[in-house]
Amino acid sequence: MTSLHSSFLKISPRISVLPLIHGSGDYAIEVRRVMLNNEFDCLAVPLPPSFQANVERGISFLPSITAVLQEEPPISGSAPWEEDDEEEEDDIQRVCSYVPIDPCQGVIAALRLAMMEHIDRHFIDLETQRFESISASLPDPYALKKVPIEKFSAAVLPALNKLPEGQPLDRCKMMAHRLRELEKKYKSILLVCSLLDWPWIHDAYIEQMPLEVEDEEVNETNIYTADSETLLFLLGELPYITGLYEAARSELNDDENLSVDGIKELALTARDRYRMELKSRGRKITPKVLSVYFRYIRNLSLIERRMTPDLYTLVKAAQQVAGDQFAIQIAETAREYPFVHLLPFDKISFGIEQAQLPNGTMFELSNRLPGNPISWRNCELAPKPPKPKQDEWEMRWDPFKQCSWPPEDVAIEKFRTSVKDHALSLLGVDLARTEKFTTSMKDGLDLRETLRNWHTGEIHVKVLPPSRGRLDCVIMLFDSPADPRDYPYRLTWHAEHQDESTLAFFATDHRKEMVGPGIGMATYGGALFLFPPRPVSDIWNDLQFDFVDTLEERLLVAACHYSEESHIALLSEAPPGIGWRRLAKRYQKKLIHVPLGRFSQETIQQLRMFHVLNGQEIRSYAAHYIRKA
Template sequence: MPPEPSDRTEVLAIGPKIRALPIIHGSGDCAIRAREELLAHPYDCLAVPLPPSFRGDVEEAVDALPSISVVLQRDAEGETDGFTYVPVDPCQPVVAAIRTAMGERIARAFVDLESPRFEGRTGYYPDPYALKRVRVEGFASAILPGLPPPDPEGSQARRHAWMANRLRELEDRHESILFVCSITDWPWVRDAYQRRAEAPEPEWFLPQMRTCRVDPKTLIFLLGELPYITGLYERGRRELTPDDNLSVDGVKEMLLASRERLRKDRPKVARRITPQLLSVYFRYVRNLSLVERRLTPDLYSLVMAAKQTAGDDLALALGETAREYPYHEAFDRGERPWWWDEPPLRMGDGRAEVPSWGTAAMTSRLPGQAIAWRSCELRPRPPEPDQKKWKQRWDPYGMCSYPPEDQRIESFQRHVADQARAILGADLARSEKFTTSVRDGIDIRETLRNWHKGDLYVKVIPPSRGSIDAVVFLFDVPADPKVYVHRATWFAEHAEESTLAFFATDPMQNLVGPGIAQAEYGGALFLYPPRLIPDIWEDPRLRRLDTLEERLIGGALLHSKERHVALVCPKPPPASWRRLARRHGRKLVHLPLRKFSGQLLERLRTFHVLNGKHVRSYAADFIREM
């Protein structure tokens, strides 16, 4: 015989043979808890809060999992003309309990009241991730004071009285019953059971049932968890891998999948998503979740954090990845159900496009967390037809830069010039024995070298001689002339800008808006203060320089008024570049590219070409921040 059920005084005990499991509909954590509860105790009956008319269709749809479907019941004629539905979702606790009971040959009872029009109640509940540390009894008891009682004459009170009487009937046939119900129904069903509330008279109507598959593009409106996270729960079940912490680990895996997705479409952008950036991203997500009083993030927090830490590209990739459910065409039985070949249902927010019916209002029989919609502005990549139209209207004789990018890279090149001047001063540094002043600081190396003498040495760094007015950036060495086909020399519009010569990718291959093209520097030369110079790509004095890098360095050596030229590149300059500098009476001051942040460099080398100064008035509406 099964063991004696829990004592009547237990929090979740409804009767001597009935134990309730209060859950939040649509929660993967609660679905795992329902599955573990059924497998951990010898229940011989599962009671679920659905009417008996749903039983055949729901169990058939559960048998077709992991392919997601929806069971519809048309509302009776009246004020509304819509449907109530049951989402057959692996992360629905009620569906997970039915699925487990079917696998373990446990009897199922559908105990809810048949009603021609169902009134679903969503709510704002604590994050069910707390069930990792808190027992179900404590979680449910903590919520209990905040649950408003139902209207004694309303439909919810009638449902509670009906389910209490159905549970009492089940006690006559079963020894141990698990009642999986919403956390908002549990105390009132228990109260109706304890006071033996009289069962209401059911309304007579003819249920019109229908099962539909769901368009995979609209699953995000149907499922309680994100479709990608739902797929991870299903993968854990199929591959017998741990799935008890997917509400957090699944978010990390989803972000990595988004990065891989971005790496295929835009590999140069994906390079910016470094482990350091991911660390900043997850700290930001954590803070956003705590601000919203959540333990786990929602999609809005994930996308907003991606936008503000890595730009619109990652935010868009994350949003697209979150909508993917990999098991849409998988069936546990190995064959499609008969209704799978019919047109799919397209789900929306509270409404759906039902095949052969049209758009109708939808009410879930398993309502969960209330949904709050918030806007997040993202700039997607423009469609191909728009790009072709913008390319046809492009004026090749009217091009200019984007001022915010000019200010950013001008500030950086001045910082590089200051770094190069510091290197010039460091070359003249010397050490001397300490007498009365520490001068420019303690020279640790020289002091340790003379430690046996007991002398202290200090640094003496004299003022640097000369200045630097030419800075050369080489981002890609060796540069492929087939890739960097755009070569130009731009002159300053005002005294705070440099004269710029560069080679870059073809901007016409990446139009991001009307009159707005995006390119990427391969190398750039900055001359500051600005001056008029011949176009270095047409200058006959530089004709003998074959490579793009040599032409850019040659232009800097030719037009620099100072003896030193700053060179930022991945490797030290080869002997040919140093000989070129000596022929012009100049010297290259090398700064390694790795000295600067890779994310910063990727942001700086991406720039936009505008087709006229008038485009600046609306360019910000189309340019995505990196």
């Protein structure tokens, strides 16, 4: 050990202390470093002897996660003489204290390494029938990357509150007493304990405080397999980060900075899954977007006086930067743990300070290795419904009733107006001219022409005449060339009122992605808008348009047929080819190309997603189910 550690973190010449914050992967790495760089013949941990057998058994099953529970006397609201009354049995509240077999727990990491190195292990805590858990807000352990553990502990020491009288102080006295007994047998003892208990164990040892209590009779401990779906409530680190620590351990990779690098890995994995699920419908999570996301996480963490983010920060930042769907992927990825194996124990499901056995028995829980206090906050996200539910909604779909979702109608109509205005501005560009300055600046100075005639001293100004003509038809091609197999849903919708366009479109099958009862989600491949609205036949079944082959050409021919103006706005990635222009010329029309890249890709992706409702009555509750990427 370093000289500072030997002087400051030593209780006696034979006893060294490693004070830690429970549930921290950074502290688990520090425990490993200390134990591998020094020689110890005994490890003492702050757990009662009754837990030793099952805790060490659970450690032998790592990386599979287990938990060791010890049931405490039940808490009943009835008087002592009424405890046998059968009517009061339902009021009895069952309570357990437990030890999570978490590889990112410093105590578990120390025991795991001691078992591998064949170092004697002793559980020296007081046996108590009802355990009183003590926790406090402590600095972020990530500081250990730059600050030695001795300086970190010394900095925290003045801020620690004195333990309350009763069980917390009695536990420290018992641990000090057992350390004195171990000192007679071993030459180099390492005590791994909570940062909150360390000063009081030291004082009890130095002052040789007398024991005022003895071990109580306690129930036997039981070991359970933790349900992989609820590991978020058991582990100190996020399950995904814990899995990265275990993967690095098994593959002998560097894990020194996983508390931060793991967050980046989590975001990249969530991005890949987001792309796989939504494909072209999702937002583009570019390196720039990820950079904004990570900066936002950093700022939110600093506001909360943390160096590393918690799950709420990760999800909230993802929701603000890239939408609900990406936030859901972050949350689902964060709670995944890859090392799930079949173990010979009953499975237990964890919740917020409670657990449920397979038979439905509920327990209130008290953690024997409590870390920093956790505050649970709400983040409203609309998760994707399970597949069986989607199949049920699809079977109940009535094919003779369909309508749109009004908020999406308003959004796409505003976008249509924007495209039309942009096309009109392009229509007037060809009519712009330049003339010499006489008495008016007209539409502004033409700097290029003025510089070109600089030697003559003449000033030239721009003249932009008003646009001639109008536009009543807009074509939007989001995916061109479009594969007909990807867009089987082809329909012509008539306007419900005078502020809506007549709409013809091809899109993905809305019944393949049901988001609620009577609510399906589809994605536009292309659309045709006629405004003011007018009655038209269904262009997909109209025989007069059968001479064209592709979906895009059918929209184009229908637009040329029903448009009353000489120009048609075309929004697409690439400008129309000579074949499309010939089709338009056949109907004496001209195409005005508006590049798709002029608009925000996030906006385009949001507008492409729309919902089909199975009747107007569905609109009354559709907002509860509809979500955006």
